[in-house]
Amino acid sequence: MRDADEMRIVVEIVRQGGLSAAARHLGLAPSVVSDRLARLEQRLGTRLLVRTTRRQTLTEAGRIYLDEATAILAATDAMETRVRETVNAPGGMLRITAPMPFGRVRLAPFVAGFISRHPDIRIHLTLEDRMVDIVGEGYDIAIRAAPVVDTALTGRRLMESRRVLVASPAYLSRHGRPETPADLARHACLVANMTGQCRGTWRFGRGEKARIHRVEGRLASSHSELPVVWALAGLGLAQKSLWEVEAHLRAGQLVTVMEDWEPDPATFYAIHTVSTVHSHKIALFMGELLQPGNGVVG
Template sequence: MDKFSDMAMFVSIVKHQGLAAAGRDMGLSPATMTARLQALEERYAVKLLNRTTRHIALTDAGELYYQAAMEIIASVNETENRLQNVVEQVKGSLKISAPKDIGKQYILPILSEFSKRYPDVVPYLYLNDRISNIAESGIDIVIRYGELADSSLISRPLSSSWRVLCASPEYLAKRGVPLTPEALVEHDCLVMLRGNEELKTWHFQQQEHKTTMTVAAKRLSDDGEVIRQWALAGAGIALKSIVDVQDDINSGRLVTVLDGYMKNFNTSRSVSSADLNVIYTSKQYQPKRIRLFLDFLFERFNDMTQQ
């Protein structure tokens, strides 16, 4: 048996003033208790108890061992209580990374609402989608588009999505509606930047027919919310996630074009390549604040996108 178990057994013997009573409390037979006590005394080569049929008394060595065991057990119990309190308390940092447009439009208000409910949680919101190694980044939760390559991480779908080409009614009334991908060469296009890369090569698929177009970038930004605002202002056509612009489309502020094509920044043929996912490292020993925020995020995001 381990040393801590032996200490707990010895303290129980002293507490109950006998091996049989202590054994009943611990679910052990008198023979087992006797054998364990003998093994303990043999380990240290000292006598810990003077025993008679009706009474036990601590030897000097037994008194020393008993007091030390009591202190160690109390210390372990205090540590366990503290750890349990840490697990149960909703406090500490909460680090989230999200694309800029999703972060500003959805995650920011959700996180603000969560912070009001749990004021001891300190939120960090990183508005980017360029994290290459989630496990080493120190980020608790990553929200991003696309499929997950690293199978060691947990990925949960936050929202199904797809990409749409959209522009304001005013822009389309002035410049006309493109009916084919090739017609985009005649239009002003609003292009995302990813690092130093200009995402101006747009891929289209209609059944088995695939088309790739390099569009004319009229304006460029690494902020998806800026691209959306430019589109709303009539500056051109944008390739956006439906989640970002659904409200604008529902209200008529933006209109979609080339709806018969699957569109993307890459050549993936998977519809899920544009889905929005929540990614984190592990559910095991996950702090309560993270578990609570994940539940809150899925509930509130669903409410916001269903409105």
């Protein structure tokens, strides 16, 4: 038990950014946390953290200890969860991450219905447009627009999302309609990416026949919903899933272009770790998530 407590102290010092913050998070006095860390370092015969008045920095030994401790604690927590759930109804916290706007439009309504049906389960839903480290950041389930490539993870296909290229009538009246991907070089392309650059990659076609085109404009964002906002403002072309823009298409605020060059569809997957495959609450959530007609599966 002592070793597990010491591991949690090191992990929380790094996660919380300092000894005092870790002590508050763990409900311990700072002197207790400091003393346990000192005893651990004395037993190991090496420093794990270099402490200054402003910050805590991991040594090389500290980085090794942190990686191993994080994995051990995650496995221990998963084991205890599985044991509890063999005798109890599914309950406790589910931490889920999903991209915007899929999480807002598709997943959030489903989650609202799920917790009403299962009052013993709590859910924390994080929406952000980046590839989350499920294990390292402590998530139970992640929704991704990419298949599983990590052997520690397992996943199920949720839906294939048709994508379209759209622009506002005002933009097209000023700049004309593109007819082929080659025409995009003369247009403002609104890009969503995590690169910090105003350029991106758009794919047209399907599967192995898809053709990749580099596009560039003056506006880009790491937030995937902003290209729609900018397209509505007449600032350029956006490549989005049909369900993201269909209300704007019906209202005439946006129109589709290059219909003969339909973008490669996006496929969404629900992913969790292999170690949690027998978790009752995860199995329950995944089972209902994969039911047709729930607004998520398609």
